Amino acid sequence: MIRFENVTVTYADAGAPTLAGVDLTVPEGELVLLVGPSGVGKSTLLNAVSGLVPHFTGGTLRGRVTVGGRDTRTHRPRELADVVGTVGQDPLAHFVTDTVEDELAYGMESLGLAPAVMRRRMEETLDLLGLAALRERPIATLSGGQQQRVAIGSVLTPHPKVLVLDEPTSALDPAAAEEVLAVLQRLVHDLGTTVLMAEHRLERVVQYADRVALLPAPGAPVVVGPPAEVMAVSPVHPPVVALGRLAGWDPLPLSVRDARRRAGGLRDRLAGRTPPPGPATAPASAAPASGAPGDGPRRAGAARSGVRAVLERLVRGGVTPPAPAAAPAVAEARGLAVRRGRVEALRDVDLVVRAGETVALMGRNGAGKSTLLGTLVGLVEPASGSVLAGGRVPHRTPPRELVRHVGLVPQEPRDLLYADTVAAECAAADADAGAAPGACRALVSELLPGVADGTHPRDLSEGQRLALALAVVLTARPPLLLLDEPTRGLDYAAKARLAGVLRGLAAEGHAIVMATHDVELAAELAHRVVILADGEVVADGPTHEVVVSSPAFAPQVAKVLAPQPWLTVPQVEAAL
Amino acid sequence: MNLRAPEANRSNAVHAGAWWLWALGLAVAASRTTNPLLLGLLVGVAGFVVAARRTDAPWARSYGAFVKLGLAVLVVRLVFSVLLGSPIPGTHLLVTLPEVPLPDWAQGVRIGGRVTAEQLVFALYDGAKLATLLICVGAANALANPARLLKSLPGALYEVGVAVVVAMTFAPNMVADVGRLRTARRLRGRPAGGVKGVLQVGLPVLEGALERSVAVAASMDARGYGRTAPVPRAVRHATTVLTLGGLLCVCVGGYGLLAASGGSYAVPLVAAGVAMALAGLRLGGRRSVRTRYRPDRWDARSWLVAGSGAAVAALVVAADAAALHPGVVPLAAPELPLWPALSVLVGLLPAFVAPLPKESM
Structure with missing residues (x-):
C-alpha cells in the first residue's frame, strides 16, 4: 500500500539529508508503528506519504514514494486526499471549520461526493468514533481527546485506504488515549485501513502494532520487523520491554498482559524484598547521561552483578532522600x-x-x-x-x-x-x-x-x-x-x-x-x-x-x- | 396543528441569508429615521430576537461587542460635536468652551467655542442612528453562522469564502495567543501590562499566527482543497470573457447612469453586464468539483424571517411621516408615531417562528 524506494529527503538549508536511503513497504491493512528518538525524521517520513513533503515543505526528495500505486512525485497532496488521510501533531492546527459536523464534511465536500453519500458516511463516522452526541458542538469547546477523535474522523470520512498519524496520543490523558487507540484498533480490524503512526509514548501503543519500523539515528537505515524483535534492539522502548530485557525474557513481552503471564518467577525472586523508600532511585549521576540514545539509565546496569550491585544498592539507599515530612x-x-x-x-x-x-x-x-x-x-x-x-x-x-x-x-x-x-x-x-x-x-x-x-x-x-x-x-x-x-x-x-x-x-x-x-x-x-x-x-x-x-x-x-x-x-x- | 417553533437542528435551521435580510430590513428602517424612540424600539426588537434565538456558539457572542461598539460610536459623535462645533444653529447655549485661534486659511474649521443644546441633540440623534445600524449588523452576526452564509455562495466564489472563514477564525486565536504570551511574561518576572509589554509580545504572536496559517494550509491541501475538474479550453475562455465583459458593461452602464447623458443605453447595458457576470460565475463553478454537505434550506420559516425584515423596511419607508424626523431647530420633544412603531414591531416575528436553539450544554 505504501512503498518507499531508496528515499532521501534533504531540506534546502540543511547540511545533511533528514532521511537517507529509506526503503519501507507497508502492506494493506497493517498497523505499522514508526519509532525512534527525536529528530530522526519521523515527521518527515510521515509527511512524505501524504505528499506534503516535498510539495508543501520544500526540499528535495530523491527516490520514489508510492501510495496505493500513485507516485507522490506526480500527484500533489490534494490529489492524494482520497487515498491518504493525515493527522498532524496538533489537532487544533488541523481544523479548517468551526463545528464538528462541518469539519467531518470538509474532506468529502472537497472531493465532491454526492450529498446522499456524504450524509450516510457522516452518520457512520459519527458512530464509529463515538462523536454523535457532539455533532453540533463548536470544536473549540471540545476536550483534547475529543478533538483528536474529530481530527481522525475528519480524514476518515473520504474513506482513505491509508491513515497517517503523528503522535496521536502524546497530549492526551491515559483515558483519552485509550479512546483514540480503541478507534484505531477498530479501523484496522473492521475496515482494513492501513495505519502508519509515529508515537513517543510506546507504552501505550506498541502492543497494537503489527510491525515496528525503527529509525535508530538520523540518516541510519530503517529497521523493520515484528515489534518484539525490533524492541529488543531499539534505543527507545517502554518500561515493560525494559523489564523484559532485565529479566531476560524471550520473546520480549509488549503488553502488560504478556509480561504478567511470564512474571511469576520474577515476582517470586522479588518476594520478601521491599523497594527502597522514596521515589525510584536511579543514581543522580547516571540519569542525566550523555545524549547518545540508548545510553539511558535503564540500560546502564544491564551487566551489573555481585559485589558491585550490593555496593550500589547501599549507595543508593544513602543518597535517596525519603519523602521529607518535617521540612518547612x-x-x-x-x-x-x-x-x-x-x-x-x-x-x-x-x-x-x-x-x-x-x-x-x-x-x-x-x-x-x-x-x-x-x-x-x-x-x-x-x-x-x-x-x-x-x-x-x-x-x-x-x-x-x-x-x-x-x-x-x-x-x-x-x-x-x-x-x-x-x-x-x-x-x-x-x-x-x-x-x-x-x-x-x-x-x-x-x-x-x-x-x-x-x-x-x-x-x-x-x-x-x-x-x-x-x-x-x-x-x-x-x-x-x-x-x-x-x-x-x-x-x-x-x-x-x-x-x-x-x-x-x-x-x-x-x-x-x-x-x-x-x-x-x-x-x-x-x-x-x-x-x-x-x-x-x-x-x-x-x-x-x-x-x-x-x-x-x-x-x-x-x-x-x-x-x-x-x-x-x-x-x-x-x-x- | 402545533404552531410552536420546533427545537433547532441542522436540518430546520433558518437560512443564514434570511437572518441577514431580516437584519438589513431593520437597518434600512433605522436609516430612515432619527426619532430616538423609534431607534430605541428597533434596538429593542433586535435585542429581543437575539436573546430569544441565539445559540452558545462563539460567533453568537459577538452581539455584546457590537452593542459596545454602537455606544462608543454614539459617544465619539457627541464628543466631536462638542469639540469641533456644528453647523446647526442654536439658541439654547449650554457652555462656551475656550476657542483655539486658527489661521485664516482654516476658515470653517473651529475648535472649541459655543456648545448649544440643539447641536448636542442633533449629534445624539445622528449617533443613535449609526449605533442602531451597527447593532442590527451585530444581531445578524449573532444569529447566523458566518460559515454557513459562505456555503451559500456560488461555487466559483467558494475559495474566496474559505479564505474569509480562515481569516475570521484567526482573530480569536491571536487574542488567545496574546493572553498566553502575556502570562508567560509574568512568569519571567516582567510586568504584564504596559505598552512595552504589548510590543514585546507582538512579534511572537505574529510568528505564531504565521505558523498556524501554514499548518492550516497544509491540512487543507492534504484534505483536497483546490481540487479542480478538467474543463474544456473553450469553457475556460468563455468564463473569462463573460466575467470580464460583464464587469466592463456594468462599469460603462454605471457611468452612463450617473452622467445623465446616456440614459438610453445605460440601463440595458447594466442589465446585460449583470447577466454576463452571473453566467460567468455559473460557468466558472464547473471547474470546482465541490459538493455541499447539508446546505441551509430556504423553507417557510426562512421566508417568514426574511419577510418580516422586509416588511419593517417597506412600512417605515412608506410611512414617511414628519414624526420620523423630530425637530431639532426649534427643539421639540420627539413623539412616537403610531404606525411606524407598529410596523417596527413586525420585526419581532422571528422570535416566535424561528426554531428554538437547544439549551446550552
Missing part, C-alpha cells in the same frame, strides 16, 4: 476554590508542599491541574480559600519579586523564550531575576551541554527547549518549581535526562510540583501523587499507595508485578 512548607493551599465563569475549576482544595518534595498532579484533561499550578504562581486569583507560595500571596505579589519564590515552566516552553539566541535569552533571564550575569548561562551549560551561544531557541529540539526554559526559570533560584506537562513531545532519552535533572533539584531542596499525564514519570520521580477530578482532590498520598491500585494511573511495572509495590525498572534492577 513551601506552598500551602487551604480550602482553595477557583471559578471560571459558571464553572468551578477548583473546589475546596487543600495542598501542602514541603521543601525537597516532588508532587505529581494527575487527573484527566480539564480536571483543574493547570489551574492549580496557576493559582500557586499568581496567574489565577482564587474565588475563596487561601494560597501561599513561599509565604506570600501569589496574585498580590509583583511578578519581579514572585519569580524568586516560585517558578512555572508552562506547557509550551517556547512561550517563555523571546530572544533570538540562547545567549541573549540568558542575559535577559539574569536581568529579570536580578541574578549575577552568567548565572543562567551556567545553568544552561549544566542542563544542556554543548549548545552554542548563537543558537536560535526555535532550532532547539523539544527537549532542549524545555531545558532552556527550565534554566531561565531556575535562574531566580525559586524554592518552588512548577512544571506543566513537562514530558509532552519528549522521547525516552530526553525524558530520562529531565528526570535526572529534576531528581537533582529535589535533592538540593527544591520543592517540585508537576502536572502530568505521564504515569511512568510520576512513578519515577514523585514522592507523592495528588489526583484531581472535576476540581476536587480525590486522592493524595505516597506514590506507591495511590498509583498501584489505580487502573489508569499505575505504571506498567506496577501492573506487571502487582500486588507487590514496585513502580519502576530501576527499582527492580536495584533489588535484584
Whole structure:
C-alpha cells in the first residue's frame, strides 16, 4: 500500500539529508508503528506519504514514494486526499471549520461526493468514533481527546485506504488515549485501513502494532520487523520491554498482559524484598547521561552483578532522600476554590508542599491541574480559600519579586523564550531575576551541554527547549518549581535526562510540583501523587499507595508485578 | 396543528441569508429615521430576537461587542460635536468652551467655542442612528453562522469564502495567543501590562499566527482543497470573457447612469453586464468539483424571517411621516408615531417562528 524506494529527503538549508536511503513497504491493512528518538525524521517520513513533503515543505526528495500505486512525485497532496488521510501533531492546527459536523464534511465536500453519500458516511463516522452526541458542538469547546477523535474522523470520512498519524496520543490523558487507540484498533480490524503512526509514548501503543519500523539515528537505515524483535534492539522502548530485557525474557513481552503471564518467577525472586523508600532511585549521576540514545539509565546496569550491585544498592539507599515530612512548607493551599465563569475549576482544595518534595498532579484533561499550578504562581486569583507560595500571596505579589519564590515552566516552553539566541535569552533571564550575569548561562551549560551561544531557541529540539526554559526559570533560584506537562513531545532519552535533572533539584531542596499525564514519570520521580477530578482532590498520598491500585494511573511495572509495590525498572534492577 | 417553533437542528435551521435580510430590513428602517424612540424600539426588537434565538456558539457572542461598539460610536459623535462645533444653529447655549485661534486659511474649521443644546441633540440623534445600524449588523452576526452564509455562495466564489472563514477564525486565536504570551511574561518576572509589554509580545504572536496559517494550509491541501475538474479550453475562455465583459458593461452602464447623458443605453447595458457576470460565475463553478454537505434550506420559516425584515423596511419607508424626523431647530420633544412603531414591531416575528436553539450544554 505504501512503498518507499531508496528515499532521501534533504531540506534546502540543511547540511545533511533528514532521511537517507529509506526503503519501507507497508502492506494493506497493517498497523505499522514508526519509532525512534527525536529528530530522526519521523515527521518527515510521515509527511512524505501524504505528499506534503516535498510539495508543501520544500526540499528535495530523491527516490520514489508510492501510495496505493500513485507516485507522490506526480500527484500533489490534494490529489492524494482520497487515498491518504493525515493527522498532524496538533489537532487544533488541523481544523479548517468551526463545528464538528462541518469539519467531518470538509474532506468529502472537497472531493465532491454526492450529498446522499456524504450524509450516510457522516452518520457512520459519527458512530464509529463515538462523536454523535457532539455533532453540533463548536470544536473549540471540545476536550483534547475529543478533538483528536474529530481530527481522525475528519480524514476518515473520504474513506482513505491509508491513515497517517503523528503522535496521536502524546497530549492526551491515559483515558483519552485509550479512546483514540480503541478507534484505531477498530479501523484496522473492521475496515482494513492501513495505519502508519509515529508515537513517543510506546507504552501505550506498541502492543497494537503489527510491525515496528525503527529509525535508530538520523540518516541510519530503517529497521523493520515484528515489534518484539525490533524492541529488543531499539534505543527507545517502554518500561515493560525494559523489564523484559532485565529479566531476560524471550520473546520480549509488549503488553502488560504478556509480561504478567511470564512474571511469576520474577515476582517470586522479588518476594520478601521491599523497594527502597522514596521515589525510584536511579543514581543522580547516571540519569542525566550523555545524549547518545540508548545510553539511558535503564540500560546502564544491564551487566551489573555481585559485589558491585550490593555496593550500589547501599549507595543508593544513602543518597535517596525519603519523602521529607518535617521540612518547612513551601506552598500551602487551604480550602482553595477557583471559578471560571459558571464553572468551578477548583473546589475546596487543600495542598501542602514541603521543601525537597516532588508532587505529581494527575487527573484527566480539564480536571483543574493547570489551574492549580496557576493559582500557586499568581496567574489565577482564587474565588475563596487561601494560597501561599513561599509565604506570600501569589496574585498580590509583583511578578519581579514572585519569580524568586516560585517558578512555572508552562506547557509550551517556547512561550517563555523571546530572544533570538540562547545567549541573549540568558542575559535577559539574569536581568529579570536580578541574578549575577552568567548565572543562567551556567545553568544552561549544566542542563544542556554543548549548545552554542548563537543558537536560535526555535532550532532547539523539544527537549532542549524545555531545558532552556527550565534554566531561565531556575535562574531566580525559586524554592518552588512548577512544571506543566513537562514530558509532552519528549522521547525516552530526553525524558530520562529531565528526570535526572529534576531528581537533582529535589535533592538540593527544591520543592517540585508537576502536572502530568505521564504515569511512568510520576512513578519515577514523585514522592507523592495528588489526583484531581472535576476540581476536587480525590486522592493524595505516597506514590506507591495511590498509583498501584489505580487502573489508569499505575505504571506498567506496577501492573506487571502487582500486588507487590514496585513502580519502576530501576527499582527492580536495584533489588535484584 | 402545533404552531410552536420546533427545537433547532441542522436540518430546520433558518437560512443564514434570511437572518441577514431580516437584519438589513431593520437597518434600512433605522436609516430612515432619527426619532430616538423609534431607534430605541428597533434596538429593542433586535435585542429581543437575539436573546430569544441565539445559540452558545462563539460567533453568537459577538452581539455584546457590537452593542459596545454602537455606544462608543454614539459617544465619539457627541464628543466631536462638542469639540469641533456644528453647523446647526442654536439658541439654547449650554457652555462656551475656550476657542483655539486658527489661521485664516482654516476658515470653517473651529475648535472649541459655543456648545448649544440643539447641536448636542442633533449629534445624539445622528449617533443613535449609526449605533442602531451597527447593532442590527451585530444581531445578524449573532444569529447566523458566518460559515454557513459562505456555503451559500456560488461555487466559483467558494475559495474566496474559505479564505474569509480562515481569516475570521484567526482573530480569536491571536487574542488567545496574546493572553498566553502575556502570562508567560509574568512568569519571567516582567510586568504584564504596559505598552512595552504589548510590543514585546507582538512579534511572537505574529510568528505564531504565521505558523498556524501554514499548518492550516497544509491540512487543507492534504484534505483536497483546490481540487479542480478538467474543463474544456473553450469553457475556460468563455468564463473569462463573460466575467470580464460583464464587469466592463456594468462599469460603462454605471457611468452612463450617473452622467445623465446616456440614459438610453445605460440601463440595458447594466442589465446585460449583470447577466454576463452571473453566467460567468455559473460557468466558472464547473471547474470546482465541490459538493455541499447539508446546505441551509430556504423553507417557510426562512421566508417568514426574511419577510418580516422586509416588511419593517417597506412600512417605515412608506410611512414617511414628519414624526420620523423630530425637530431639532426649534427643539421639540420627539413623539412616537403610531404606525411606524407598529410596523417596527413586525420585526419581532422571528422570535416566535424561528426554531428554538437547544439549551446550552
